[in-house]
Amino acid sequence: MARVVLVGNLKQFTGGIAEFDLEAATVRQLFQRLAERYPALGPHLEEGIAVAIDGAIHQDAWLEPIGAASEVHLLPQIGGG
Amino acid sequence: MAEATTAPAKRKLKWVGKRAPRPDGVDKVTGRAKFGADLFMSGQLVGKVLRSTLPHARIKSIDISKALALPGVKAIVTRDDFQDMASEFVPAGEMMINYKDVVRNIMAREKVLYEGHPVAAVAATNAAVARQALKLIKVEYEVLPHVIDVDEAMKPGAPLLHEDMITQGVEPAPTKPSNVAKRVQFAVGDIEAGFKKADVIVEREYHTQPVHQGYIEPHACIASVSEDGQADLWVTTQGHYVVRAHCARLLGWDISKLRVTASEIGGGFGGKTVVYLEPVALALAKKAQRPVKMVMTREEVFRASGPAPGAWVKVKIGATKDGRITAAEATMAYQAGAFQGSPVQMGCMCAFAPYDLENVKTVGFDVVTNRPKVAAYRAPGAPISEYAVECALDELADQLKIDPLDLRLKNAAKEGTRAVYGPKFGPIGMVETLEAAKNHAHYTAKLGPNQGRGVASGFWFNIGGETCASINVNEDGTVSLIIGTPDIGGSRASHAQMTAESLGIDLSKVRTIIADTSMLGYTFLTGGSRATFAGGMAANQAAGDVIKQLCSRAAKIWEIPEDAVAYEDGFVKPAGANAGKFPALSIADIAKKAGKTGGPIVGHAQINAQGAGPSLGTHIVDVEVDKETGRVSVLRYTVIQDAGKAVHPSYVEGQFQGGAVQGIGWALSEEYIYGADGRMQNAGFLDYRMPVASDVPMIDTVIVEVPNPRHPYGVRGIGETPIVPPMAAIANAIGHALGTRLYELPMSPPKVLKAIGQNEAKGQGRGH
Amino acid sequence: MSKHHVTTTINGDPVEYLCEVEQTLLDVLRDDLLMTGSKEGCASGDCGACSVTIDGRLVCSCLVLGVEAEGRRIETIEGMAKGDALHPLQQKFLDHAALQCGVCTPGFLVAAKSLLERNPNPTETEARYWLAGNLCRCTGYDKIIRAVLDAAAEMRRS
Numbered sequence A: 001m002a003r004v005v006l007v008g009n010l011k012q013f014t015g016g017i018a019e020f021d022l023e024a025a026t027v028r029q030l031f032q033r034l035a036e037r038y039p040a041l042g043p044h045l046e047e048g049i050a051v052a053i054d055g056a057i058h059q060d061a062w063l064e065p066i067g068a069a070s071e072v073h074l075l076p077q078i079g080g081g
Numbered sequence B: 001m002a003e004a005t006t007a008p009a010k011r012k013l014k015w016v017g018k019r020a021p022r023p024d025g026v027d028k029v030t031g032r033a034k035f036g037a038d039l040f041m042s043g044q045l046v047g048k049v050l051r052s053t054l055p056h057a058r059i060k061s062i063d064i065s066k067a068l069a070l071p072g073v074k075a076i077v078t079r080d081d082f083q084d085m086a087s088e089f090v091p092a093g094e095m096m097i098n099y100k101d102v103v104r105n106i107m108a109r110e111k112v113l114y115e116g117h118p119v120a121a122v123a124a125t126n127a128a129v130a131r132q133a134l135k136l137i138k139v140e141y142e143v144l145p146h147v148i149d150v151d152e153a154m155k156p157g158a159p160l161l162h163e164d165m166i167t168q169g170v171e172p173a174p175t176k177p178s179n180v181a182k183r184v185q186f187a188v189g190d191i192e193a194g195f196k197k198a199d200v201i202v203e204r205e206y207h208t209q210p211v212h213q214g215y216i217e218p219h220a221c222i223a224s225v226s227e228d229g230q231a232d233l234w235v236t237t238q239g240h241y242v243v244r245a246h247c248a249r250l251l252g253w254d255i256s257k258l259r260v261t262a263s264e265i266g267g268g269f270g271g272k273t274v275v276y277l278e279p280v281a282l283a284l285a286k287k288a289q290r291p292v293k294m295v296m297t298r299e300e301v302f303r304a305s306g307p308a309p310g311a312w313v314k315v316k317i318g319a320t321k322d323g324r325i326t327a328a329e330a331t332m333a334y335q336a337g338a339f340q341g342s343p344v345q346m347g348c349m350c351a352f353a354p355y356d357l358e359n360v361k362t363v364g365f366d367v368v369t370n371r372p373k374v375a376a377y378r379a380p381g382a383p384i385s386e387y388a389v390e391c392a393l394d395e396l397a398d399q400l401k402i403d404p405l406d407l408r409l410k411n412a413a414k415e416g417t418r419a420v421y422g423p424k425f426g427p428i429g430m431v432e433t434l435e436a437a438k439n440h441a442h443y444t445a446k447l448g449p450n451q452g453r454g455v456a457s458g459f460w461f462n463i464g465g466e467t468c469a470s471i472n473v474n475e476d477g478t479v480s481l482i483i484g485t486p487d488i489g490g491s492r493a494s495h496a497q498m499t500a501e502s503l504g505i506d507l508s509k510v511r512t513i514i515a516d517t518s519m520l521g522y523t524f525l526t527g528g529s530r531a532t533f534a535g536g537m538a539a540n541q542a543a544g545d546v547i548k549q550l551c552s553r554a555a556k557i558w559e560i561p562e563d564a565v566a567y568e569d570g571f572v573k574p575a576g577a578n579a580g581k582f583p584a585l586s587i588a589d590i591a592k593k594a595g596k597t598g599g600p601i602v603g604h605a606q607i608n609a610q611g612a613g614p615s616l617g618t619h620i621v622d623v624e625v626d627k628e629t630g631r632v633s634v635l636r637y638t639v640i641q642d643a644g645k646a647v648h649p650s651y652v653e654g655q656f657q658g659g660a661v662q663g664i665g666w667a668l669s670e671e672y673i674y675g676a677d678g679r680m681q682n683a684g685f686l687d688y689r690m691p692v693a694s695d696v697p698m699i700d701t702v703i704v705e706v707p708n709p710r711h712p713y714g715v716r717g718i719g720e721t722p723i724v725p726p727m728a729a730i731a732n733a734i735g736h737a738l739g740t741r742l743y744e745l746p747m748s749p750p751k752v753l754k755a756i757g758q759n760e761a762k763g764q765g766r767g768h
Numbered sequence C: 001m002s003k004h005h006v007t008t009t010i011n012g013d014p015v016e017y018l019c020e021v022e023q024t025l026l027d028v029l030r031d032d033l034l035m036t037g038s039k040e041g042c043a044s045g046d047c048g049a050c051s052v053t054i055d056g057r058l059v060c061s062c063l064v065l066g067v068e069a070e071g072r073r074i075e076t077i078e079g080m081a082k083g084d085a086l087h088p089l090q091q092k093f094l095d096h097a098a099l100q101c102g103v104c105t106p107g108f109l110v111a112a113k114s115l116l117e118r119n120p121n122p123t124e125t126e127a128r129y130w131l132a133g134n135l136c137r138c139t140g141y142d143k144i145i146r147a148v149l150d151a152a153a154e155m156r157r158s
């Protein structure tokens, strides 16, 4: 099971829970399971989220695999000038 | 798809890392290169925008009848020509944008929200007629009270820009609207406990002013729409695919109808990632059925395009006697301008990012004011919060009597450090840049009277994103690389270098072309320091695709299995025991026969580049303060930054130097000055003072290379970070020169004089 | 409004044009003669992107009226290379990577050429002050100054 950490304001949509374990093989699955568990979070996963898997930041990468023992951080999407 | 290269460190590089000639160079030194305003179309009209002179007012009516009747006027558009759009956030260059706001920013609807806000636009046969027509448009306003300052805007009872704005990110949600769009918070550890462990605590408040990106080329475009709705747009932009997406959306057109071509671009620094004139020019062109050219004046650029926000930042840092930071906290409010969406979130994430800290908390507020909507400016959000943190750290070092670089080294983030925004870092170069700074001759050079030295570090994430590349192998074996990121400072050269390297051919055989939006798949903009990183990744994959095809053609010609051939330095050779003996075939040999072996050879890659590596930097600066006038002179400046791998060292140095000098302007002379009437008083280069050649010394550079393991050549992206450290480095240098510190940017002569006065009154002047 | 007839010389070629009295020389060059090498960064004499010389004197063409070109000798960036030979300044700008976006480059080249005609051996400080009328936002000026000093050295040698 991956360790999932919500960074920044996202935990407002999970009743304040910022860290938990979740079974997910890909980012897409992670998003689906998160939305099932925390329906209020669902819409916020559609756009504007970056996913760090074991430290490496991914943006818009639904198909990125998540390892069984991975640490996954959900953070705001990063832009630039 | 095959990767053309193995890990960066394992190969001897022939082109990557060379100071190669730049393909667009000759055009740019001869005046031949075509920038945004340099294209002319037959029958073109001139488009001009009527802008609000009021900072805040309700629009009661707009009467265009007199203007329309003026001979030579071919079309006028107002709010009625743009469909209103529902609130919908989408990722844009810098951060999320809301189309409901974008449609209001390109053309005011219910209200004008800043001086310079477009109210109508005219297309006429020449500029004089267009200007005359603007004067004939009658707009009736109900004037509303305005608010320019971020502190004022946050106070209860401040004039409201958006009557329905409820602060997000606050639990429970406020019941009353305010100018605070959002509160964001990032926290790890327990800061209360951390501060209890501290022997020394520094707590300070800092203020910064908005600064403009200052690109020398104003926004410009030319639009043409045919009777059947097929449209062409030529525009100076950092991302023509992004322009296409926004314009099609705002106008309700199919994306395929609109072809956007990126002109040469005369600077952007983040400011050319959004749309202003473009949808208006297209709407005018459609109405007039003639091409419409629009070019902003410099004054319009200042009044109506996005600066970086002004802000206040409170910082509190605690440390033990030996310099280990036990807790760090920052609270900041950033001006968003007229619509929400300041980069305060990035500011919060970057504030303490260069450090390995257990207990950190950052809180940010996104605040609307009656100013133009902010836009990205190099490392959006980071320079402001990191300025405050790096200044506070310097005071901490002074109080602890620890060398400021040693203090940073003691707390520096490294590979495996958990970033304050959550994830663990891969390999990063913070320690390396600090050590390079310590070992640099600059750091120990002697200082004279009234002189001081300052250092500061900086962090930026860097990004990847959607990117396409095609490589056409021409009949003679030369190749054309087609790429979708506008070249803002030499990226065509670096992309060609990486392609030549990946294909093992001579650089002179590669020509890079920037595609228009119909030639290549969606490619995100040049920004976030991604062009060389992501474009290089895509080009390398496309090269891998080419190599695969070359191998397959050779195998077919030789009638041997595909796995019995190998590719090396531009040649396909038989390989392995049973391959047989054939003379190696060059790309040219195979290209010549391409038609006979299955058709042209074209390699392609479409990726969403991941794995961008953060770039860290440390700057050293010496200043001298003239105690009579308060003028600060920058005497010596050194930029040290981790590039991962410098593909073209000259352009990497150039990014370092340019960023540093923009930072010198931010630190010492640049600011938006508003009158009580809510109007900007310095909307020109004479009064908005950017550094000129005589203001600055040579900028020394040190390129540190800690390769990014996720990139075929180790590239990180380097464009953003150089603007992060200068403000703090200079503030710290001034602090050491004067023995007293300034907490407000820009540190212009009046403020410096005031600080000197206060200092002398206290009788604590101290040389260094 | 009737237009004024102007006879002038641009980069050695005789040129005639009609212009409005309020049109700047920069407008005429760019919009009427389609010589877009001179750039408009400000139209107020503050950025130098529009630099040209009139009878050998360096000016901001955005501050000169089109009619003022009558009987004068105008030199623009388009006249700087001779045939396929770049001017040493142009070559040195390329060698030193003295341009990033390149929009300021024509103005810097015209201004630097004018400097070297007056002072073939400028110090760094002299070059910096002469070029202080030209804004560059990309490079931080370092490589531009190096290119100018290097071109000066080369031109002195030949």
Ligand code: FES
Residues within 6 Å of the ligand: C039, C040, C041, C042, C043, C044, C045, C046, C047, C048, C049, C050, C051, C060, C061, C062, C063
């Ligand atoms: S356009 Fe003439 S000086 Fe700027």
Ligand code: FES
Residues within 6 Å of the ligand: B216, B266, B267, C098, C099, C100, C101, C102, C103, C104, C105, C135, C136, C137, C138, C139
């Ligand atoms: S190179 Fe861009 S302004 Fe000078």
